[in-house]
Amino acid sequence: MSAPAADAGVADPALQRAHEAGAPAWLAEVRRTGREAFASLPMPGRGDERWRFSDVRSLSLEGFAPAPAPSQEDAARLARGSALTADAAATLIFIDGHCVSRPELPESLRRAGVVFAPVEDVVRDRPELLRGEALRPPALLGGGKLLALQRAWFGSGYVLHVPDGIEIPRPLSVVHWALKDGSAALPHALIHVGARARATVHEWRLAAQPDLRTLSVSATDLHAGPGARVERLSVQNWGSAAQSFEIDTVAAAAGAEVLSVNAAVGARRARLENVVRLEGEGADVKLLGIAVATGEQEFDQRTLQVHAAPGARSDLLFKNALLDRARTVFSGLIKVAPGAQRTDAYQTNRNLLLSPEAEADSLPGLEIEANDVKCSHGATTGQVSPDELFYLLSRGIPLPAAQELLAQGFLEEVLTRIGDAGAAEAVRGMLRAKFHS
């Protein structure tokens, strides 16, 4: 891997091509395919329905470059602030995309064949786990160009592989730090939880300084095997000038139970794309989103729930609280395939406006091709209830504190569903801090 020149950007084709040199053939192929797709695809434009209501004009990949590995002092300092999952079974730490701390997996899990390691180690030691990467389906929700960029730089991120029947009782934690201004990190996460296996992953995206301007494009593919139980919490708290893109997929086999929670806290603009496929009978996927948007932040949430098998259930709840001139966009579609009878599919987006200048757009949708289904979608956007507000005021609580308390109460419905109480408390703390910035 050649070190990029200081002024060369992440979008530079020559720099991208240089990244292919010396890689195993299959990996060079993944990168080359990404580079070529990136070159051929247009930047998201105003005419693209999948970017409706997003401020595409301010989207820019200029001025971001992969950063060199951090110093040992920085790595040690940030490692000390990485214990957000208090009872983690193992923790992986990345700084500007570089893995600086490999987890010590408990011996029993290692012997059982569990892999929890950075992509670079898996490329070297277990390349067969990543061979499917060349076949990864394209992004469906508009992030094709960004996903191509991530593929062109393929090499950062981690793999979690849990063999059939193996249960990991405590959460695994992944902490991504942004350290250098202008750095670009493009990690990939491949989470494979085998049949009847069980795992919980927490991902924390954090900034070493509150005002960092960084770029993150991450792609996560989560596969839950038959009867697997998987919980994933992804918390985005980048610096206030950052751009963040998460392009995710979830595939749930028969009887799999998945809980996926996304929290949006930091960044100037953050977009989440999540395509969820219910591929086996009785699969059950819960999707939760939570955000406090302040200042000029834009949080953009695009989801697709695809019911490809009968008798499966998906339930989405995204709640956003908005202050100042912040904006959120939620666009969600439920698709029920012709054979997917006895589908239960729900989608709810609730937005709480705490400022007259904040704006929340909601685009819920249904496409149903089966006749025996229970589906609902709903979106509400409103202010705090005057009755609730008066009740708090009447106890002597001043208006700003009362609004904050009501907003936190509004978000609690999602927070209480995070399985790990310590992680929920950490997210609660980050969201609370946003009312005082």
Add this chain to the structure above:
Amino acid sequence: MPASLEIRNLCASVGDRPILKNFSLTVPKGEVHAIMGPNGTGKSTLAKVLAGHPDYAVQSGEALVDGETILGLEPDVIARAGLFLAFQYPSEIPGVTIANFIRAALVARQAKGAPFDAKAYYAELYAKMDALKMDRKFTSRFVNEGFSGGEKKRCEILQLMMLRPRYAVLDETDSGLDIDALRIVSEGVNAMRGPDTGFLVITHYQRLLDYIVPDRVHIMWDGRIVHSGGKELALELEEKGYDWVKKELAHA
């Protein structure tokens, strides 16, 4: 400085409909006064106007807490000035626990930046919940959400006991309570009686006044007090019914 909750010639409306019509009443500190009156006569309106509810417009009159005017102040300022309203229909606050709610109300009464003594707070909260025979698990329940009518009223009295106002207006605290709950709630109020607190107890029925025995009873009709007397007035009213008020007192 007069130590009283004093309401003078208060006229207030909702929309363009007058509800309070020249309402006057003084509750000296240390006393318990009861207001009785039929449904729709404006009792809850009075309570909410005093608490600064934005739905009501005040045309004229005054309301003073220990000589300081409260009309026109923000509701939170009125509360911190020492007036507490136990609501007839308390709101449900999803996602906000009772413990966090009362804590926020107490923090609002502290000097800015002063440390909050959480240990002492919980000790006091638990003691008062024990007195009200509330399960301690209630501290982590969301305020009034899914509560029975009686649980809501107990929660109002818990807040009253924790916030120690100078004057408390209790709006139909007895409605929705069975006899046991009524006794427990009344004991809570009675324990707070003393020279530092004045109570205005609004009720439709005389029953509550068997437990919280008032110093004075006032009969309200069509937006104002039409008759005042000692505690025996409640019994007389119970006996003769509101028709008696209508015939004998309303046009006096």
